[in-house]
Amino acid sequence: MSTLTRDERLAGAVALRTAGEKERAKDQLVVLAAEFPDDLEIAFQTAWAHDTLGLEAAAVPFYETAVGRPGLPPDDRKGALLGLGSTYRTLGRYAESVKTLRQGVAEFPDDGGLRTFLAMALYNTGEHREAVGTLLHLLATTSGDAGVTDYREAIAFYADRLDETWPG
Structure with a gap:
């Protein structure tokens, strides 16, 4: 178990994806998604990480979680609906x-x-x-x-x- 908070871990994974380290970002996000399976923001970021790697089928359940109920900020929700x-x-x-x-x-x-x-x-x-x-x-x-x-x-x-x- 990491000593970093959920937010710090999520920000770190997103920073990896932004820096082009897509595989590492995806791996970290998959761990986070397993820990926080109902977290819409983590689901969206995990879907996006899969999508950027061409792993569309694997992205679908994460996108479906992200849009399955209200709670994402509007820009993220828009991105998740477009992504899905x-x-x-x-x-x-x-x-x-x-x-x-x-x-x-x-x-x-x-x-x-x-x-x-x-x-x-x-x-x-x-x-x-x-x-x-x-x-x-x-x-x-x-x-x-x-x-x-x-x-x-x-x-x-x-x-x-x-x-x-x-x-x-």
Whole structure:
């Protein structure tokens, strides 16, 4: 048993990950997660450590713990929902990805990352119209490109009307 506190150990593991020592960080976080299995912050950091190593399947249970109940700070919760949703997608679990990312967008509607990953997952589930519409809305609201800003209103209007035509 370490003489360091939970917070000191967690901060040390996060510092290792930030410094590029991802495997050591993961190993320390796995020990912490075993000691504190209901700790949302440790679960999130452990999931993230696995994800950075390409260990997506191993990250899932930690992400699920992290988002399973309220308690994470908003930025961490947003990151955990995006991480879990994108990890589900990577693993081919598309319906779970869409469900998770929809939840993330509902909680954080202005987050472009969540909306982008939701569009990718929607594409994977065959919901192409909604996927493109989501991306067009994101493009219309966030782009600084003159070719987009000049047509911002039209792009936003047509994002929900991709299949409509008008007599001309």
